[in-house]
Amino acid sequence: SDIKAALQYPIMVTIALTIAFFVLLTVVIPKFADTFSKAGFELPLPTVIAINLYRFLLSYWHLLIGGLILLIFGLRAYFKTENGQYTRDSLILKIPIIGQLFVKAAMSRFASIFGMLQSSGVPVMNAMKVLSGVIGNRAISREFDRVREHMGEGQGIAVTLKTAKYFTPMVIDMVAIGEETGNIEEMLRAVSLHYDDEVGYAVKGLSEIIGPVLVVGLAGVVGFFALAIFLPMWDMTKMAR
Structure with missing residues (x-):
């Protein structure tokens, strides 16, 4: 908004x-x-x-x-159409400055919603399906579908995020730390707060x-x-x- x-x-x-x-x-x-x-x-x-x-x-x-x-x-x-929405959202993410702003906002939303779903005990596969529908960008949404496919093969969350587009190194590293320490909700909360601040500074x-x-x-x-x-x-x- x-x-x-x-x-x-x-x-x-x-x-x-x-x-x-x-x-x-x-x-x-x-x-x-x-x-x-x-x-x-x-x-x-x-x-x-x-x-x-x-x-x-x-x-x-x-x-x-x-x-x-x-x-x-x-x-x-x-x-x-679905392809039209994907094309539009992909082009938006490629716009200089504005595209990165939308990526940061999506990372904040991802971390916030994923953290809440994890703390509520929602299975990771179901959480990825929910995130795919609420992330607000068709291009990023398709990446969640790809992440779900890789996770279905037994790979961890951070490993699968590395294979997807748009996920920043910070998000991947924090998720990896959370997986290793068993404290993923706290890591995701920190990511969400960080990108909320980043979006605020970027908008200004x-x-x-x-x-x-x-x-x-x-x-x-x-x-x-x-x-x-x-x-x-x-x-x-x-x-x-």
Whole structure:
């Protein structure tokens, strides 16, 4: 929930920037496009790009909107399938910074739930089945299914976790220590607390990184249209003199 809350603001700002970009491109640029085109001098690159983008949208807007609608509904339908959810969650885990954040959150959830199940006397095989259903990520969920298969062959928990993706060295080492000492619940509790703190620090760091990135993005959009409009106006003013 903390991760989703941290990502809501940048997503909303990105959507707002995209809308602002298209509004400026389709409302502001057309008012200057004809004037600039008839000015009789070579237009600056930002102006040429803006005018060409506007003309492209004007000619193919129906195809772009139709393609976007098909893409959205196609992805929604695909992501409702098991393979689609696996693909989506696998891609999320590969995103720089954000992917590691989701992995840490999953490790915290794994340690917390597995520890509670162990202290309640739930058999390990049943616990892995429960974890597969509640971990919240299809890619990691499949790894639990693979762990169950290996454990069915008589291997220990830590040994099987080493063969699975996404499980961090700390989780594997702490589980191994817990197995050797017979104190796995305490080890899992320590892992859960550690990754809870890690997620908290990472979310805070992500929020601090996103702010400047969004400011740069906003400055880029405003700067692009400012150059596209005011550079040719400046040239026209010099010609008039």
